[in-house]
Amino acid sequence: MKKTVPFLFIILTSLLNAQSLQLENIMKGDEFIGNQPDNHRWSIDGNSIYFDWNPNNEVGNSTYYWNQNMDQPQLLPENEFDKSEVNASLQSDYDVIYYAKRGNLYSYNKKSKKIKKLYVSTDKIYAVERSSNPDVIFYQQNRNVYQLNVKEFSITQLTNFKTGNESVKSDKTENYLEKQQVELFQFVRDNKVKDDWYEKKYNNTKNDFPQVIFYGSESLEQLKPSPNGKFVTFRLSNYSSQKQTKIEHFITADGYTKNESARSKVSIDNLSKHKMGVYNIEKDSVYYVSFSNLSGIKEFPAYYQEYDNLKEKEKEEKPIVMINPIHNKNGDKTVFELRSLDNKDRWIVSLDLETGILTELDHQHDEAWIGGPGIPNYSFGGGTLGFLKDNETIYFQSETTGYSHLYTLNLNTKKKTQLTSGNWEVRDVSLSLDGKSFYLSTNTNHPGNREYHKLDITSKKMTAILNADGAHEVVLSPDEKKIAVRYSYKNKPWELYVADNKPNATLKQITFSTTPEFKAYNWKNPEVVTFKAEDGTNVYARLYQPKVEKKNKAAIIFVHGAGYLQNAHNYWSSYHREFMFHNLLSDLGYTILDIDYRGSDGYGRDVRTGIYRHMGGLDLLDQLDGKKYLVDNLGIEADRVGIYGGSYGGFITLMALLTKPNEFKAGAALRSVTDWAHYNHGYTSNILNFPETDSIAYRRSSPIYFAENLNDRLIMLHGMVDDNVQFQDVVRLSQRFIELGKKDWDLAVFPVEEHGFKETYSWIDEYRRILELFNKNLLDKR
Incomplete structure (x- = not known):
């Protein structure tokens, strides 16, 4: 007994020390807690879950995978890495999907599970999109849109954008000496005839290439072909050249200070100018969209009335920015959002690409500023906007009621329907494969939760799939039968789980990330x-x-x-x-x-x-x-x-x-x-x-x-x-x-x-x- 008491005392003392928090440990952050999984996604066949993880506290994350036949996740073999880069949610209707990676064009065959490298170039390929023709895809390269027929493997350049300004040789005014030479010498006149003949015969590329669209010093952005391949929309932006702030680095490798640019400061001089163009591929012509008839586009903010120099200011169109268009699957209907750069107005509009007729579908005004979940900001775009399967009804989010909720609007009847309501927010939205339901992330039960529900569009009935306190970050499997879930609670860090996609799903834990020191x-x-x-x-x-x-x-x-x-x-x-x-x-x-x-x-x-x-x-x-x-x-x-x-x-x-x-x-x-x-x-x-x-x-x-x-x-x-x-x-x-x-x-x-x-x-x-x-x-x- 005399030996037992000191031994128990030592055990209790060590346990108490383990329970005592030390500043030096907790400030290590994830090194002390354990590095948690992130960026979870499904394999293209839906059999595996890929995610980024660092369970061994290395310099950075690596890609891991898990499937139902495994006891625990494994490091993804290097030869399988390319497959983990393929987004399973993209091109779900196709047996072969096409995508860009590292600037090259790839295909992935869902049946053979093989990846092919289709096109490799030092000129990077990006923005790969499907067309309404299953044999045709679009991609972008060097700020132009190309069409690839994957059946014939023929490539067509659809646009011909070039920086700078057009130099029209025929409009050049001849100076005195040039006129004199033509007047005096037959030799000069003969050579001019020859030059004009060769120019007309060999340098006329109008039949081979679309017309050149010069965009000067503006920024060419948001090139997007319509799915039917008839139009390409684009945005030209003129950004201010406001003075940049500088950051001085004092601790450097060579002992000299290093100065770098950071950002500009808030100023009305920072307002950018934007215009939206539509290129008609068949007619080889361009027009620019007018927004002058939008509701409230000439209305000044209420706070102007507090300033003598502003309250009597003459009305003018306020600067706006347009966000990348969304097309229905057929390519015959196009919608997009715009925001005013004073942050007070947001419009959703439809555009007839053939005629240029703009129709205002929804206008939201806020004397403070437009914002909230699912609503895009002018810097980064994003937000909820898409078409239902009928190709004529759009869905979007709006904060009109005071909380961000989900709406639909039929482009033909202009009928707007509110699908969700209450003193809570819709946080994230995805349309089901059959187009009859939405999957929603919400905070319905408590503002501090992130729950997961299925919403029937017709009945507006919401069914809880994950409803417990905490946060659920859900990714659906390609067939929507399973869900991969990153879940955490107030005192429990993020871990990865899998579950059946059904009401009140039971989560099965895949990762165990926390360290023994944290759990002590x-x-x-x-x-x-x-x-x-x-x-x-x-x-x-x-x-x-x-x-x-x-x-x-x-x-x-x-x-x-x-x-x-x-x-x-x-x-x-x-x-x-x-x-x-x-x-x-x-x-x-x-x-x-x-x-x-x-x-x-x-x-x-x-x-x-x-x-x-x-x-x-x-x-x-x-x-x-x-x-x-x-x-x-x-x-x-x-x-x-x-x-x-x-x-x-x-x-x-x-x-x-x-x-x-x-x-x-x-x-x-x-x-x-x-x-x-x-x-x-x-x-x-x-x-x-x-x-x-x-x-x-x-x-x-x-x-x-x-x-x-x-x-x-x-x-x-x-x-x-x-x-x-x-x-x-x-x-x-x-x-x-x-x-x-x-x-x-x-x-x-x-x-x-x-x-x-x-x-x-x-x-x-x-x-x-x-x-x-x-x-x-x-x-x-x-």
């Missing part, structure tokens, strides 16, 4: 709570509570980044280091509240646009109401609350300390925006319009204008090579603090880090400073 700790399952904001809005938040005996009556509010992002949800957070850090803090006795403030994703239009023209307004008040919730309900002392966050979260931290002094005892602002006039165009112009037209919004939203109010303890932390929120942001605010004589602030810089830190030692140093800040300023010294 009993990770908290943070409660997702709601509290009322001052204006009555329900605000969602994750709550981490310490054990009663350890509670120190101090609290920390975490502010997630990106603005339009969700973190108070029921699945594994992209802020996984912060999740583990919050577990560590709660072990030390802190209470942590992680708030989905106004502007966050997942809660519909009113929450999304709640920050319009005033970032640091309702979003900051939500943090203060969160503090009130902690004080009123959880026994937190009002003068022992800290706040921290990165990017947008760092911005809110600064606004909290500078516009609401004495509310938070201490704050840590990571990679923070300090002046929105210095941030990028695409993000900022949505929310604050343009600094030249809405200076009020920029001044009241930028921390640098409130620097004189700093009374509470602040630390700012920033990567010096951040090409997103650039280092200049924190330098400018630091200079303001210095000039104002402020003392209660510190700046920690990280010479090799960009916006998202990469090096573990940087993460450790950053969060050590944050932990020391809160321990020093929030813990009771009495």
Whole structure:
């Protein structure tokens, strides 16, 4: 017995140590957690699941595969790699599919399971598409569209776009000496006759090639042939040449600093100009589409009325951008979306390619900005838009009701039907093979879920397939009988599962990614709570509570980044280091509240646009109401609350300390925006319009204008090579603090880090400073 007690003591001590979180470990991120599977997809025959994984913590991911005959996934053999690159969802109606990879043209035969390399060239091939003729495909090369008849293997160039401007030789004016030579010498006249004859006989390529379409210095984009091969649509874009910001790298291999361009800053001068052209292949002619009759295209935003120099401005067509057209299978109907570049309007239109007649199908206006799941943005396109199997009904998503829902619209009758409704969002949409149903990702049961449903189009009945709390990222098998699912829960990282595609499916786990070190700790399952904001809005938040005996009556509010992002949800957070850090803090006795403030994703239009023209307004008040919730309900002392966050979260931290002094005892602002006039165009112009037209919004939203109010303890932390929120942001605010004589602030810089830190030692140093800040300023010294 005397020997047993020390032995048990050693066992218990080692278990306790295993349960204790160390900053040095959790800041390793996925190296400590375990690298999770990603990019899951089905093989073209539906027998295997491919995915990217790194179970051995190597430098990067590799491709793994699994099928029902295997006990566990295996590394994909190198000679099978090409097959894993074939998208099983493409060209599902065909026995042979065609695709581009590494700039070359390939085919894959579903029956023989063989890949053929059809065309190899140093001039890369891309954008392979099927036509309405099963023997014809289209592809693009050197910014032109080509047609390949795979049965005859004949290639035809359909377009002849060229950069630069046309030089018309016949219009050239002869100078005096040239005229004199022709007048004086028969020899010159004879040679001219010969030259003209040869030019006409041998250099006339009109019968062999389509006419040359010169597009000058504009950017040629979105070339798309119609499936019937009769038309090619394209977009010409003129982008501003606004001055680019520069990033200076101080730690380099050769010891010299390196300067690189990053991006421009938000400005009305950044507005691009776009026009849409249609090339008629049979007539060898081009026309450009007019959008002057669109609803609201000459309407100015409401905020113009606040400015004397804008409210009487003469009406004019606002700049717009058009997004790649969608054709029905026959190629006789074409639809596409447009957005205004003031971000207030979105149109869905149909275009008769033969006549150029444009028909407005749907118009959505928002005095804040157009957005939401399934709705494309002007920078990247995307979004939900397609044809049903009848070839005359389109489906799309709209936030008209306040939440993004699914609609259909018949192009002949113009009847619009809302298929889904409620105070929840449709997150992702795919049409079933038979065209009678949609598969939907939604947050029907809880804003923090990602569920999976089947929607019958005729009855509008939704059937739950995966309905548990958490997030389900689903990929259907080619025959729709199986589903590959990436699933996670609040305290359980992403893993890969497979299931039958049926109601209330049972998931079978394929991957086991978490490390023994990660599993040794009993990770908290943070409660997702709601509290009322001052204006009555329900605000969602994750709550981490310490054990009663350890509670120190101090609290920390975490502010997630990106603005339009969700973190108070029921699945594994992209802020996984912060999740583990919050577990560590709660072990030390802190209470942590992680708030989905106004502007966050997942809660519909009113929450999304709640920050319009005033970032640091309702979003900051939500943090203060969160503090009130902690004080009123959880026994937190009002003068022992800290706040921290990165990017947008760092911005809110600064606004909290500078516009609401004495509310938070201490704050840590990571990679923070300090002046929105210095941030990028695409993000900022949505929310604050343009600094030249809405200076009020920029001044009241930028921390640098409130620097004189700093009374509470602040630390700012920033990567010096951040090409997103650039280092200049924190330098400018630091200079303001210095000039104002402020003392209660510190700046920690990280010479090799960009916006998202990469090096573990940087993460450790950053969060050590944050932990020391809160321990020093929030813990009771009495």
